[in-house]
Amino acid sequence: MFPDDNACLEWLKNARYPSGILCVTCKKITKHHKIKNRPVYECDRCGHHVSPLAWTIFHKSSTPLRIWFDAIHEMATTRTGFSAKALQRKHGVTYKTAWRIFRQIRTLLDENARIFTEEVEVDEMYMGGKRKGIRGTSLIGKSAVVGITQRKGNVASKVVTDVSRYTVVPLIQKNVTKKAIIYTDESAIYNNLDKYGYNHKTINHAVKEYVNGNIHTNNIEGF
Numbered sequence: 262m263f264p265d266d267n268a269c270l271e272w273l274k275n276a277r278y279p280s281g282i283l284c285v286t287c288k289k290i291t292k293h294h295k296i297k298n299r300p301v302y303e304c305d306r307c308g309h310h311v312s313p314l315a316w317t318i319f320h321k322s323s324t325p326l327r328i329w330f331d332a333i334h335e336m337a338t339t340r341t342g343f344s345a346k347a348l349q350r351k352h353g354v355t356y357k358t359a360w361r362i363f364r365q366i367r368t369l370l371d372e373n374a375r376i377f378t379e380e381v382e383v384d385e386m387y388m389g390g391k392r393k394g395i396r397g398t399s400l401i402g403k404s405a406v407v408g409i410t411q412r413k414g415n416v417a418s419k420v421v422t423d424v425s426r427y428t429v430v431p432l433i434q435k436n437v438t439k440k441a442i443i444y445t446d447e448s449a450i451y452n453n454l455d456k457y458g459y460n461h462k463t464i465n466h467a468v469k470e471y472v473n474g475n476i477h478t479n480n481i482e483g484f
């Protein structure tokens with residue numbers, strides 16, 4: 262599947278933007294073309310650049326994508342047997358490079374890396390239409406997505422069957438430690454977080470409240 266780095270990049274682009282790239286300047290999905298010798302795609306209409314490597318473990322790495330992709334394949338299929346040393350031997354990279362690649366990939370395979378603590382924001386939305394369309398109205402064709410972020414830390418998002426406390430609360434319990442302060446909007450989905458042992462603070466968007474001291478969900482909404 263991956264004869265060269267361009268094939269890897271093209272795969273990443275299609276995986277990250279399955280319905281096309283939304284150009285932030287044009288504010289719509291536009292045609293993009295690959296820039297020669299750079300891991301970047303350019304908007305045909307306005308020339309804005311986007312890199313499928315941004316916010317990924319491949320960002321700013323000088324190691325060819327093919328080596329990364331092969332390492333992911335090896336680690337995902339032979340998780341116990343494949344080491345940084347084996348990666349070094351197979352691809353002729355330095356041990357330092359092999360170890361860095363190995364560690365980055367392992368972070369993604371390791372569920373413990375997804376533990377959120379301290380100050381955490383949670384938000385949910387239906388995507389594929391207007392942002393946060395009124396609940397209960399025409400959600401056909403939209404995907405329910407829950408996002409969790411630790412302030413100044415990682416972010417995770419997951420597509421769920423629907424946004425209700427039955428899908429959202431278990432996700433929080435699985436990913437957020439009890440020591441965390443959780444910030445959400447006033448949605449009833451989050452009503453019982455206190456009972457589950459979380460320190461829960463809400464912002465009341467309904468009355469046009471967006472920031473109350475430290476209480477806001479601006480990070481996860483931005484994401």
Ligand SMILES: [Zn+2]
Pocket residue numbers: 284285286287288291304305306307308309
């Ligand atoms: Zn554009």
